[in-house]
Every structure is written in structure tokens, then in C-alpha cells.
Amino acid sequence: MNQKDVLPPPTRAFEQMLADIAEHGMAIVPEVLTGTILARTRAALYAAAESDRTRGREQRLLLDYPEDTSNQRVANVLSRDPLFEDLAFHPLAIDLLKAVVGWPALLSNLSANITGPGGGEMVLHADQLFVPEPWPARPQGLNVGWCLDDFTSANGATRIVPGSHRLNRMPLGTESQLQGVPVEAPAGSMIVFESRLWHKTGNNITNSDKRAGVFAWYSSPIYRSQENWFLSLRPEIRQFASEEVLILLGYKASGFGVVNGASIV
Template sequence: METSAADRSDTGRPAPTRDPARAARDIATFGFCIVPGVLAADRLARVRDALYRAADEDRSRGREQKFRLDHAHDDTNQRVWNLLSRDPVFGDLAEHPLALELVRSVVGWPALLGNISANITGPGGGEMVLHADQTFVPEPWPAEPQGVNVAWCIDDFTDENGATRIVPGSHRQHRKPAAEDAAAATVALEAPAGSFIVMESRVWHKTGFNRTPDRRRAGIFAWYTRPIYRQQENWFLSLNPSVRQFASDTMLVLLGYRAEGLGLVNGKSPA
């Protein structure tokens, strides 16, 4: 698919855009898009405060978690799981209308929210191994992506502070990266806080090195799949019951409590 000069930045990556049609085209062409200025300053501050408060609470209670795809020598990256149960503001991100419009363009509807969690990389933090998000799908992969990740930039994403790095166009390989692909050329997905980045599930990417002396960089990752796949987070066990009690119809679909064809109870949708 050809792209015009208006669709590309001077680095060869797609230029940031708020136009859903162009963003969807960028995802199809490059495997990702960057959508700037989604969260207003006050809303961003609210989300950021809630996230860092949850991270600090996990650390103070001795339940800080790492992630198996982070390099073993790195002890700075912190994962915060099950954000829906931590603060209502994270549910607002999971069903944000513009984000869901792009989710629909990639995997259709209904879709399932497989997970919404955060990655906070600290000063000196090492990079993640290169991977694609649909490694649970047996190869050869289908011609269409089976999932999509919406990465919310809670702090500025910069090359220096460990922004997600991506191999543009790698989704067209229709496979996960092999050992010999570890040295593939990547570009940093730089975006200001309040933006989000959408990555379809076949594109190769990793967390970058945080080379700053004193800055943490937080991203919230909302992971959506086609409805045939099991969710990464077992919402039926882990979710605070109040989230389901007050959920919108859209959120009930995303969580799997409102179903069509799969996940039925006595032949009917459970909600």
C-alpha cells in the first residue's frame, strides 16, 4: 500500500494523526499508528497519579511484579496488573471511543479486552526481548491480525527514556521473530504524554533502554483480541465486583460478560 508524504514523518514512520481513517491506514501499512493529544492535561494528571500510586502501593506492600519478557539482568521495570480493579479511570481508557474505533478497524466487533496493565521502566532499565503479541497463535499465522495493543503514553515516550521500539512493516512477515531477527533495525515510538500508540498483534516490538539518570517512563497497555481467544487476565476471578456491577454495555462485551455465540450460560448471554 502506498503512502503519501503527508502520511509519513521524515523518519519514514507514519506521522501522528487524529484522523481515524488515516490511523487505520497507518496500522495496515506500518503495523502501528500514533494518535497524539488524546488526554487533556487534567485527565492525564489524574491517570498518571492513579498509576504511580498503584505502583508505589505494590512496592510498599512487597508485591511488586516483573515480567518474563524483560531481560533477567534488569530489575528496574515494574509491571502493574489488573488496572481495572485499581481505579475507575483505567476503565475509561479501556473503552475510550477513539481507541475502540481503531480496535474495531483491526479485529472487528465484538472484541475482548484481554488485559490492561502498565509497564514502568526506571532509570537504567534494560530493553525487552523482541517479540510479537500474538505468539499464542500457532504458525502459520492467519492473514489478518488476531489482536491489537493500545499503548497509552502516561509520560513522554522518548528514545532516551526507553520508548517502545518497533520494526515497521514486520507484521507482513506473518510470523514471530526468530533468534536471527533479534538484531533487526528498530525505531523508537516517540510521542508526548497523553497520546496513544496502536500496534496490531503481528508487528515486532520491544521496550527500549531507559538511558536517563533519574526518570521513570510509564505506559498503559490495553490488549484486545478477537472473541475466540482466552483473555490474558482472568477477569472472572480477579476483577473487583463493583467494576462489573457499574460497567457500561460496551465494557460488559469487552470483559466477556455479554456474549454472542461463545461464553453463553444456558444458551444465553450471561448479561
């Protein structure tokens, strides 16, 4: 790991994405969402966030600093609007998942983070913190972040420690104080990072800007998903799901989670 490592430039070439994830732990893919689709998805997320705040249903994570009330989490985004299905099951995201983690895999969670003016940073961590160390050589998950606003250094862009995935462990001691490098990307971009990469939400030092991102967290099927889709999923998602989506949601299983020795739906 070297904090002087620079982030890879944005790319739309699939093989370069994989090379960037292997070398840096992450890749940036520009212009995946554009035009009215981007605008509608952004509006849907902010509407869901406002609904939660109005009704006192805001969510927090253990990795958030408790004194910070500017960051808002939106849980189970998958069930909030059909537009979010298009993010969770986007063909490029699933192709990257299959190449980096393998198949079958699970959609463990689909949530959002909106950091507002004055918002504090998150605790530096890796997403596979639930995996006992020493970690396997292969990443156990993949995080695909969808930038619904421009991600800038000033408005709290996700910060990463390039190359930290090669240490194959969580941050230790003073490493948890590393500031990392902001992943700056325009709205509509995907930021993809493997589960061993150290990262955190950055400080939002602006006076008025919000920064919204939707994060799809996928994992190896040997781990229980963070979101219990069997209880929380909007019924029509399962009703009209493809074979691939049923696997991602855990409704079709291989070896684990079967019923009377077989996978059923």
C-alpha cells in the first residue's frame, strides 16, 4: 500500500476495469446513467430520503460517527422504486461481480448514503469486516456505488486508500486515521471497489451541497445477506425476477439454503 498511489482514470473498457480493480482495488466507470434516467433515479432517492426523515424512519450505521446528523442512510432502496432494480441488476455490475467475486453470488444489500453540508466522515473500514482474518486471497464481495450527484472532494466523496486491498486485512492502529484519496466522479458514474479496499465517506465541507450515492453490496453466497430479502422485498420484484435475479436474492440456491435437498422458488 502506498498513499501516493493515484486513482485510475475513468474507463469504459471492461478489461481495464478489471485491471484497475486488481491494481488499485477500484475502478471508475463514467456516464453509466445519463439524461432522464439519471434525473429520475436521483429524484426517487431524494423522495425516499425525505419520506424517511418526515416519518422518523432514518437509518444509521455503526460505522457512522454518532454525533453527525448530516449524513442520512436510506435502507432497502431496492423496494423503494423500480428504478433501483435497474441499478442492482445492471448488466455491467453483474459482469464485474462474476469476474471479481465469482458466481453464484448474492446481492447482500442495496442502500444509499446522502451526506449534507457539514457532514462528517465515516470510520475507515473494508466491507468484508465480517470475514475472519486472515482473509482469503480472493475478495469476498464487491461494492458498486452509483453517483447520483457529482462526487467531489468538497462534498464528501468516498475516500479510499489505494492498494490497501493488497494488505488483506482491516486497518490497524494509526492506519484508521488515514485520510485516503477522494474518488471524484461526475453524476451518473459507477465507482466499483472490491471488498478488501479501505474506504470511508468523506467530510462534506460545503455550505449547501448534498451528495447522494446508492451502493450495491454483493458477496459470496457463503455469507448471509445484510438485508433479509425474504421479509423486506417488494413482492413483485420476486414475482417477475429472472433466474439470475432469483439467485442474487437467494431465492434459488446451490448447496446452501435448499429445501428438502433442492432449490425451489
